[in-house]
Amino acid sequence: MKFDASFFLRFGLAFVFIYVSISAFLIPEAWIGYLPNFLGDSVTKGYFLFGHDVFALLLGLWLLTGWKTFWAAIVSAAFFAAVTLTNLGVFLVVFRDVGLFFAAISLALMSRH
DSSP, rough: OOOSSSHHHHHHHHHHHHHHHHHHHHHHHTTTSOOOOOSSHHHHHHHHHHHHHHHHHHHHHHHHHHHHHHHHHHHHHHHHHHHHTTTTHHHHHHHHHHHHHHHHHHHHHHHHH
16 A cells, blocks of 8 residues: 555545544434535435435545545545535535545546546
8 A cells, every 4th residue: 555645635535425424324413404405304305314424435435445546536526516515505614625625636636547
């Protein structure tokens, strides 16, 4: 295993995805409020949150593997962009996702072939 800049970016992004996934599985009420209102009622939001958690966990694991890093980084950037754009009303919290978006873009640029 090579401990270069790519590794640390992948590890950092993976940590965020895995943390949010586990946290939202364990305490969904702390996360459901960040889902956009256009999703409808809390049942629909609950199903969406579950899908979000599974997706985030798989994306975190994908980043850790280092397999097709460019595409994992692009998916990560899209994820952070979507989170930011659908939560502009709570930008005080999601402003951090802007930095994560650019970290994912950096990883994509570093890993393209």
